[in-house]
Amino acid sequence: MDIFNVVCPACKKKYYADMLLYSLDVELHCPFCDVYFRKEKSPHVFVGGTAASAVVRIPGGLSKEMIYQPKRKK
Ligand SMILES: [Zn+2]
Numbered sequence: 001m002d003i004f005n006v007v008c009p010a011c012k013k014k015y016y017a018d019m020l021l022y023s024l025d026v027e028l029h030c031p032f033c034d035v036y037f038r039k040e041k042s043p044h045v046f047v048g049g050t051a052a053s054a055v056v057r058i059p060g061g062l063s064k065e066m067i068y069q070p071k072r073k074k
Helices: 021-025 064-068
Strands: 004-005 013-020 046-047
Touching: 004 021, 013 021, 021 046
Parallel strands: none
Antiparallel strands: 004 013, 004 046
């Protein structure tokens, strides 16, 4: 099973979830503080799982514009 690690934007705790959730356009659920958030709102998303040697990291320097930019669907 492929997993990814994500940091909750509310409580800042890291947990992992199934890659399926990452590929789908759904909100993620934090098991610690019970909040739902979009992965774009997370301060860190680590794709590749804890065991992978080459971890693809989205740099933490997400700007406010990136986070709050609404996704336009056509
Ligand atoms: Zn949380």
